Amino acid sequence: MNNEIKSLNKLLKTEYQHGFVTSIDSDTLPVGLNEQTIREISKRKNEPPFMLEWRLKAYAHWLTLEEPHWSTVQHPPIDYQTISYYSAPKNKSDGPKSLEDVDPELLKTYEKLGIPLKEQALLAGVAVDAVFDSVSVATTFKGKLKEVGIIFCSFSEAVQEHPELVKAYLGSVVPYTDNFFAALNAAVFSDGSFCYIPKGVRCPMELSTYFRINAVSTGQFERTLIIADEGSYVSYLEGCTAPMRDENQLHAAVVELIALEKATIKYSTVQNWYPGDEDGKGGIYNFVTKRGHCRGARSKISWTQVETGSAITWKYPSVILEGDDSVGEFYSIALTNHHQQADTGTKMIHIGKNTKSTIIAKGIAAGFAQNAYRGLVRVGKQAENARNYTQCDSLLMGSQCGAHTFPYIEVKNPTAKVEHEATTSKLSEDQLFYLQQRGIESDDAVSMVVNGFCKAVMKQLPMEFAVEAQKLLGLRLEGSIG
């Protein structure tokens, strides 16, 4: 027993790999939030009046809301007046016109993170939008995508170049009235990624956004909007990192996905925000609202997430299954170590006939971490023959962490079939000893068992991401057993 605890402690110590700070000139708004802040953000972004109006309505609504505390996560009260709501790397011109205009320090930062922004150096088939603090600094392969009619650009640019699309879809899946953090995001968001796939187009490459928080005392509030028109297909990847800081930084993002008839959107995330140190000091508060809307018949939205970072993760990527025969999927790995907390899961809202959803959630808790799965499956009156299958498994490492499962099932149509399976297991000494007896080093043994536990989700990730995610799981647990 003693041995086990000692070795656990050893394994659970790992350094965060992306904790460096880039020194760069920034244009940062003073801390504090009021109507003037919002006007200032909108002005700096040269937004059309409809955007400012929308932001102000969101702000007015936000003032009427209370910070939510219904989840398992616990944190001291957040003082929203001590955060800066806008920080952008300074640039000679109004914004980088091409990669040559991007500050070389920034390019270096992304290279250090393993995300080369020089197109010729990129992995074939991945286009990247890089968001640094509050703004998008570079988008690659824009020209090539444009040839097939795909719009892939920063949110700011979309507001300027395609206001009709933004106006039509912004807030149509996650309205600013949705929740506290979504309202805050709507009021102050400064950038993010925008993507439109036209009718019948299969996006020829993976699209991705890499988010990086760099500046001190800033919050990051980005917004992603993806519209897949009839019969189109897109696979989208999202990655994120932040420097190591003692303070807690707020990240409140919103992602909206819209899939029209027969369209498919696959959205994958590897979330590796700074998780705080071993004693739970610092780290990102990750309060995110992600939702997809299967608007057309036979459309499909699939979420895959690997959540390894952040001091607190609070997110429920969901799917509204409105179109008949539409499909929603949620595959999740949430790993919490030290004092990290995660309350994550999904909502599958069945409205159309013959709609199907699949939920596979794997939670891993080590150290003093708390890991909760929270999922809602709702089958409406009209949703004839709706089907859901949910499987959620928890793996505990050591005896001081916790795993919790909160499944909510609401069924209003008698033809629905809803299945739920849940297991909780402890990373067994037997498994580790078995592997060690075969000559495998203890860290590798832990990594092998954990990756095996996560296999059903891992295989949903695009290849390059899967390799990255596997390494990340191993790294985050290095030294936790021996």
Place this chain on the structure above:
Amino acid sequence: MLDIHNLHVTVEGKPILNGISLSIKPGEIHAIMGPNGSGKSTLSNVLTGRSGYEVVEGQVTYEGVDLLDQSPEARAQQGIFLAFQYPVEIPGVNNIYLLKAAYNARRKAQGLKEIDAYEFLEWVKARLQWLHMDEQFLYRDVNAGFSGGEKKRNEILQMLVLEPQLAILDETDSGLDIDALKVVAEGVNRLRDSHRSFIVITHYQRLLDYIIPDYVHVLSEGRIIKSGGSELAHELEKTGYGWITNTEVTS
């Protein structure tokens, strides 16, 4: 090869092994028999470095070096292999992946390069045939959903692939029908040579009809109370273990 001297082991303060001494030379097969609770599995766990066992007295050396200080993986990398009594399931990790990782871990420890994937597959396939196992077996998750017999056969497959110097078979025969038992014994006999040693732990004599030991030791209450040649196993088969409790211990 292996020298156990006056080994005393406790589990949570309770004495389990009470002074075991045993010397195993290259090429020998030693059978250890005894009733349940006599300490047979404890011995195999201590030799392979499982946690939870405290050695309060005695020494064990392997190839002349102190064994008890070493990690389980270091022991394995030096060629000590345990065929588990209860093989463990590892969901999501397939057999061939584990086999290759284990094989390469030992090569790495010996300063050798990783084996070529194709070459390795051929190596494994030949051994599958010896055990009358289907190739599909390699792509199933380690022991997950295996029958008792399949699990035991899988242990022997691992042994044949890894070619240990010292193999410890912990009640490998339990739960096997006679045909499976013969296949397993055949596997062991294939590995048998003048450099390799085996410790065969068993409750019953029948496995020893197919793996003929050089020595048989009877374990009771943590002590070896009788040692002899393979004929001792037959004697035990006739008399059972009842006599042990009624006999004065002579040492």
